[in-house]
Amino acid sequence: MYKIGLVGGTGYTGAELIRLLVNHPQVKLHAITSRSEQGIAVADMFPSLRGFVDLCFTNPAIDTLAECDLVFFATPNGVAMKLVPELLREGIKVVDLAADFRLRDPAAWEQWYGCPHACPEILQQAVYGLPEVNRGLIKKAQLVANPGCYPTAVQLGFLPLIEQGLADINYLIADAKSGVSGAGRGAKVGSLLCEASENMAAYGVAGHRHLPEISQGLQQMAKGQPVGLTFVPHLTPMIRGIHATLYTRVMNKQIDLQALYEQRFVDEPFVDVLPQGEHPHTRSVKGTNTCRMAVHRPQNGEIVVILSAIDNLVKGAAGQAIQNMNIMLGIEEAQSLLVPGLMP
Numbered sequence: 001m002y003k004i005g006l007v008g009g010t011g012y013t014g015a016e017l018i019r020l021l022v023n024h025p026q027v028k029l030h031a032i033t034s035r036s037e038q039g040i041a042v043a044d045m046f047p048s049l050r051g052f053v054d055l056c057f058t059n060p061a062i063d064t065l066a067e068c069d070l071v072f073f074a075t076p077n078g079v080a081m082k083l084v085p086e087l088l089r090e091g092i093k094v095v096d097l098a099a100d101f102r103l104r105d106p107a108a109w110e111q112w113y114g115c116p117h118a119c120p121e122i123l124q125q126a127v128y129g130l131p132e133v134n135r136g137l138i139k140k141a142q143l144v145a146n147p148g149c150y151p152t153a154v155q156l157g158f159l160p161l162i163e164q165g166l167a168d169i170n171y172l173i174a175d176a177k178s179g180v181s182g183a184g185r186g187a188k189v190g191s192l193l194c195e196a197s198e199n200m201a202a203y204g205v206a207g208h209r210h211l212p213e214i215s216q217g218l219q220q221m222a223k224g225q226p227v228g229l230t231f232v233p234h235l236t237p238m239i240r241g242i243h244a245t246l247y248t249r250v251m252n253k254q255i256d257l258q259a260l261y262e263q264r265f266v267d268e269p270f271v272d273v274l275p276q277g278e279h280p281h282t283r284s285v286k287g288t289n290t291c292r293m294a295v296h297r298p299q300n301g302e303i304v305v306i307l308s309a310i311d312n313l314v315k316g317a318a319g320q321a322i323q324n325m326n327i328m329l330g331i332e333e334a335q336s337l338l339v340p341g342l343m344p
């Protein structure tokens, strides 16, 4: 049994990690931290976990975390980078659900996150945890940077086209919609029922911090060529889910896009390409680690439209983090993650 630590167990992604880990046969939660709820039983805070977890929240102390084989950070941006170097020195594996290790360039981190990086020397050893692209590197990694929710939906959607040099990479558009849980569990005016329900709005059009992360990933798929991406996130009145509508020009009009997408993902346990002409619903991936997508070419023209739907808390966060953990620990990749969606 591998011992697992979780820093940030009271947030939405932390709670989702616990939900998915309690029935995992090869790992055991050893420590779940919260600074504000120390001493409180995890199952008292989340009654849905009664009978599954008998731990109490503890302070995020290095000595307890250092007893673990692998530690998840489900903390706000900028927290993990202060604790991770010491854990790595102790030989512990780490999966960070925040953005601390996603951007390879420390100057880009400072520009988008507004503070200097605390351990720029570690950025190069971090592996970006998108298994469909970096599986081999994740297997050998000690530190994995779990992708953001929007970046997961957008990168997977563009992957087959860009990888094959079939997209006009100067003209990539990602119009993405998120549920409110994407903003975390902390109290915020924008997350209030009266503010977030029956309302929809774009935000961050001038520049969202996921823009450099997505661009970095797409550039890697394009074998280092810079890409021109327009990314527009929206907040929608749902609790969970991301729906990304992606547009680009296809460079070869003869290509069978449906076959391209099906073949690229045929061996991927968590990418489901729908039959031609269908549309993925966020409801169909709720509670699952699946990215469900469809590829369309309206009127057989040169513009391709890819639809990509995930659950922001699962494939967009906790589920993908566990997928990465399984790969890092040599456990079957889909262990404890192959579940059908919640209906309704």
Ligand SMILES: NC(=O)C1=CN([C@@H]2O[C@H](COP(=O)(O)OP(=O)(O)OC[C@H]3O[C@@H](n4cnc5c(N)ncnc54)[C@H](OP(=O)(O)O)[C@@H]3O)[C@@H](O)[C@H]2O)C=CC1
Pocket (backbone or CB within 6 Å): 007, 008, 009, 010, 011, 012, 013, 014, 033, 034, 035, 036, 037, 060, 073, 074, 075, 076, 077, 079, 097, 098, 099, 147, 148, 149, 181, 182, 183, 184, 185, 186, 312, 313, 316, 317
């Ligand atoms: N929500 C989503 O859909 C997604 C979120 N993410 C990322 O995952 C991370 C967690 O997100 P989410 O669960 O939504 O966040 P929440 O705000 O819901 O929870 C944050 C957790 O971190 C703990 N925490 C806060 N500050 C510190 C600190 N300084 N030291 C230690 N623990 C701290 C909090 O507990 P306490 O304060 O009691 O210690 C709490 O348990 C974020 O970086 C987020 O950007 C990534 C993809 C999707």
Ligand SMILES: CC(=O)N[C@@H](CCC(=O)OP(=O)(O)O)C(=O)O
Pocket (backbone or CB within 6 Å): 077, 097, 098, 099, 147, 148, 149, 150, 178, 179, 180, 181, 182, 183, 184, 210, 233, 235
């Ligand atoms: C709806 C909403 O507010 N979503 C968040 C993104 C959540 C996420 O994935 O953020 P990290 O990159 O920090 O991990 C946002 O736009 O800031």
